[in-house]
Amino acid sequence: MNFHTRKWVKPEDLNPNGSLFGGTLLRWIDEEAVIYAIVQLGNPHVVTKFISEINFVSSAKQGDIIELGITATEFGRTSITMRCEVRNKITRKTILSIDKLVFVNLDAEGTPTPHGKTEITYAYMSVDKFTKDETP
Numbered sequence: 001m002n003f004h005t006r007k008w009v010k011p012e013d014l015n016p017n018g019s020l021f022g023g024t025l026l027r028w029i030d031e032e033a034v035i036y037a038i039v040q041l042g043n044p045h046v047v048t049k050f051i052s053e054i055n056f057v058s059s060a061k062q063g064d065i066i067e068l069g070i071t072a073t074e075f076g077r078t079s080i081t082m083r084c085e086v087r088n089k090i091t092r093k094t095i096l097s098i099d100k101l102v103f104v105n106l107d108a109e110g111t112p113t114p115h116g117k118t119e120i121t122y123a124y125m126s127v128d129k130f131t132k133d134e135t136p
């Protein structure tokens with residue numbers, strides 16, 4: 001799993017207990033996951049369909065740097081399924097895990113449409129970004 005996105009937990013991200021708001025973290029994950037799905041499927045018309053149990057394993061506090069990891073686990077006909085993990089960048093302690101996030105590939109009318117993908121790729125709109133060995 002690649003942890004591409006890092007976030008610095010700031011005062012505006014905190015709940016009244018002083019730890020990272022769960023809803024804020026979920027918003028960051030939804031955004032990260034949809035960008036991943038758009039890149040993998042090569043289509044900007046993608047929606048969140050299903051998110052499985054969310055396990056808030058440990059909390060993050062102000063000043064922590066956290067990183068979001070997403071990987072595709074299954075390519076369906078019109079859907080892509082991903083797994084997500086969030087961890088503390090310094091300690092590597094897991095903050096959250098989600099086993100299943102399903103996004104659906106849509107046509108211009110908003111109808112599910114086959115994406116034709118079967119495996120993880122490293123290209124977007126036919127532009128190769130890196131080879132597998134070069135991924136950060």
Ligand SMILES: CCCCCCCCCCCCCCCC(=O)SCCNC(=O)CCNC(=O)[C@H](O)C(C)(C)COP(=O)(O)OP(=O)(O)OC[C@H]1O[C@@H](n2cnc3c(N)ncnc32)[C@H](O)[C@@H]1OP(=O)(O)O
Binds near residue numbers: 080104110
């Ligand atoms: C590089 C960057 C460029 C950026 C460039 C700009 C981009 C700029 C655009 C940004 C975009 C942002 C997007 C943000 C993310 C939202 O915020 S999306 C908003 C929240 N989500 C929604 O509003 C979706 C609402 N739901 C729906 O509209 C309909 O349920 C859907 C998604 C059209 C699907 O309809 P449906 O009748 O369920 O369709 P159906 O054909 O039965 O199933 C479709 C697939 O879903 C699967 N599925 C259905 N139900 C389930 C379930 N409960 N569990 C698991 N899978 C299921 C099916 O198995 C099927 O998969 P495949 O077997 O074909 O692989």
